[in-house]
Amino acid sequence: MKDYLYLQSKYVVPSYANRGLTIVRGQGVHLFDVEGNKYLDLMSNYGVNIFGYGHSQINSTIINQLKRLTNLHGSFTSDIRAEASEKLVKRCGEAYGKVYWSNSGAEAIDAALKFAALSTNRKKFVAAKNSFHGKTLGALSATGIEKYRKAYEPLLWQFVQVDYNEADQLKNAVDEKTAAVILEPIQGEAGVIVPDKKYLRKVEVSCREAGTLLILDEVQTGVGRTGWFLASHADSVEADIICLGKGLAGGLSVGATIMTNELAKKIPKSSHTSTLGGNPLVCAGVLATLKSLDEKILQHIKKTGRYLINSLKSIKSDLIVEIRGEGLMIGIQVSKDRDRILKDLQKNGVLAIPAADDVVRFLPPYIISKKQIDEAISVFRKVL
Ligand SMILES: Cc1ncc(COP(=O)(O)O)c(C=O)c1O
Numbered sequence: 001m002k003d004y005l006y007l008q009s010k011y012v013v014p015s016y017a018n019r020g021l022t023i024v025r026g027q028g029v030h031l032f033d034v035e036g037n038k039y040l041d042l043m044s045n046y047g048v049n050i051f052g053y054g055h056s057q058i059n060s061t062i063i064n065q066l067k068r069l070t071n072l073h074g075s076f077t078s079d080i081r082a083e084a085s086e087k088l089v090k091r092c093g094e095a096y097g098k099v100y101w102s103n104s105g106a107e108a109i110d111a112a113l114k115f116a117a118l119s120t121n122r123k124k125f126v127a128a129k130n131s132f133h134g135k136t137l138g139a140l141s142a143t144g145i146e147k148y149r150k151a152y153e154p155l156l157w158q159f160v161q162v163d164y165n166e167a168d169q170l171k172n173a174v175d176e177k178t179a180a181v182i183l184e185p186i187q188g189e190a191g192v193i194v195p196d197k198k199y200l201r202k203v204e205v206s207c208r209e210a211g212t213l214l215i216l217d218e219v220q221t222g223v224g225r226t227g228w229f230l231a232s233h234a235d236s237v238e239a240d241i242i243c244l245g246k247g248l249a250g251g252l253s254v255g256a257t258i259m260t261n262e263l264a265k266k267i268p269k270s271s272h273t274s275t276l277g278g279n280p281l282v283c284a285g286v287l288a289t290l291k292s293l294d295e296k297i298l299q300h301i302k303k304t305g306r307y308l309i310n311s312l313k314s315i316k317s318d319l320i321v322e323i324r325g326e327g328l329m330i331g332i333q334v335s336k337d338r339d340r341i342l343k344d345l346q347k348n349g350v351l352a353i354p355a356a357d358d359v360v361r362f363l364p365p366y367i368i369s370k371k372q373i374d375e376a377i378s379v380f381r382k383v384l
Contacts, residue, residue, distance in 0.1 A: 004034065021346065026053025029365050029372055031351065039346070040376055042362045043353040047188075047220055047329075050247035051292055052365035058250040058288040065284030072280050074101070074273060084283035087290050088248075089258060091229055095238035097261030101254070101278025105219035105245030106134025108255030111272055112182070112215045112241045113138050113157075115259060119266035120213065122179035123157040128164040130356075132189030133182065133217050142182050145189060165195040167202035174206055180213035180240070181206075185231035188220040191356030192324045192331025200237045213240040213263070219255075220329065223247050224293050224366060227302035227327035234326075249285035256286075293366075301327045301366050304373065308362065311377045317384040321358070330362040331355055344383040350376050 004022045022034040029052045031039045044050055051058055065080060072078045085099050100111050117123050127133075131144040140148060141155035149155060162169045164187055174181060185200060187193040200216075207214040216239040221231035223244060228234045230242060240263055244256040255277070276282075305327040312323045312332060319341075321333040334341060338358050345352050345360075355361040 001034065019346065028052050028054065029368050038349060040350045040372060040379075042364045042368075042376055043351050044247070044363050044365045045251075046353060047225060047246045047363040049251050050223060050225070050366050051250070051289070052367050055250070055292065055367075057292060058285065061284050061288035062250060062252070062281065065281050068280070070279060070281040071276065073275065074278055078278075078280050078283065080280045080283045080287065081278045084286040084290075085278075088244075088256060088286060091290060092242055092258050093230075093233070093238065095260060096242065096258045098259055098264040100257040100259070100267075100272070101282075102257065102274050103253045103276055103282075104134070104255045105217075105243065106136040106139040106255070107274065107277075108219065108243040108245050108257045109133045109142065109182075109215075109217060110136050110138035111255070111257040112217075112243050112259075113142065113180075114272050115241065115257065115263060115267055116180040116213050116215060117157070118268070118271060119263050120179040122177055124175075124177045124179060125157065125159050126170060126173045126178055126181045126212075127159050127161055128183055128187070129161045130164060130190035130193070131161075131182075131184060131187060131217075133184075134219070164190070164193060165199050167199055167206070170203055171206040171210075174210045174212050176210070178210065178212045180215045182215040182217060184217045185221045185235075185237075186226065186326060186329060188329065188361075189355055191333060191359040192329060192361060194324050194326060197235070200232060200235045204237050204239070207240075215239060215241040215243065217243045219243055219245040220363075221326075223289070224298055224301055225327055225329045225363070227298055227305060229293065229298070231326065248289060249282045250289045252282045252285040254282050254286065297366055304328065304368060304370065305330070307370055308364075308373050308377075311373060312380070315377070315381050315384065317381075319384050325362075328362070328364050328366060328368070331359045332362075333359050341383055345379060348379045348383060350379045 023031050025032045031041050127142045129144045133139040133142040144161050160173050162173050242258045248254045319334045324331045353361045
């Protein structure tokens with residue numbers, strides 16, 4: 001057998017941590033390594049494979065489109081892009097009118113920042129400390145996590161960082177020069193930080209009062225992750241721009257920047273485009289995902305999320321500091337040994353991911369059952 005670990009480390013730029021595991025296949029909520037070992041997936045590839053692996057309806061829709069047409073530049077009309085755009089915009093809610101398609105979460109953020117600057121003629125933004133919006137230069141400029149920014153400073157434009165979940169501080173930072181406020185409804189990379197119930201609502205009001213746009217980065221919280229199609233739906237908050245990515249296209253690369261018609265009117269032709277953005281293959285993945293993500297699965301996410309949190313809370317361990325989350329976006333803050341815990345989970349057949357320096361993050365596929373959660377909890381208990 002080829003030494004894939006060696007090959008990858010020889011030929012791929014070493015900018016990723018290496019988990020020392022060669023995964024070759026997935027089925028349902030399980031991933032399989034090159035030796036045939038089975039892993040219970042509690043991370044869905046950082047939130048991408050929301051329906052797990054081998055979902056028959058999503059796969060057959062993508063395969064059919066693969067045979068028909070994979071690429072079509074945005075200057076042509078595509079039947080499947082038109083349909084996916086209509087379905088996505090409507091699913092986001094009445095406030096929204098149009099979508100700009102790209103290929104990743106960071107690209108969706110870059111587009112949002114450019115559209116906000118274009119439509120307001122301003123380049124000042126208010127963002128949150130410890131936020132994560134992606135690693136392209138634009139998205140990184142909005143990102144608050146110091147370790148990602150440091151080597152690349154000075155970054156772009158003017159981003160004022162305020163404490164997350166401090167509505168008054170944010171209100172004071174917004175002025176007539178501010179193009180937009182950009183926030184995650186729940187901070188993911190910062191350690192699954194869930195704000196107070198009224199926080200987003202207060203932010204929306206401050207933005208309206210100041211005539212400032214509100215950009216919600218729902219790349220991680222969106223597309224059902226919290227048990228709502230958008231996390232902001234839970235609080236009936238309407239933004240001017242919503243950014244989506246990750247699991248929106250059934251596992252294919254996607255970014256989507258959804259905005260109001262009022263804002264879209266101010267975007268000139270050729271001001272921002274992408275050769276592959278919104279290609280028919282990806283749009284087939286979007287259509288299949290939206291179809292599968294019905295009310296029943298959203299209820300399942302809420303219910304199994306509560307079950308997972310309650311099961312975690314039943315574990316007696318001095319290592320656990322706090323358990324936080326909504327739906328199937330869950331963080332377990334530990335007092336020490338975070339990396340050892342992740343490694344031992346992997347050794348025992350359970351895959352989770354890190355967040356911040358001290359949080360074990362679970363972003364399981366939505367199809368996970370209570371029985372599979374029980375299995376994961378028993379491994380987690382043992383590892384702690
Ligand atoms: C909230 C949030 N925004 C943006 C991104 C960037 O997405 P991508 O890695 O697809 O560029 C991420 C990725 O984890 C994210 O969690």
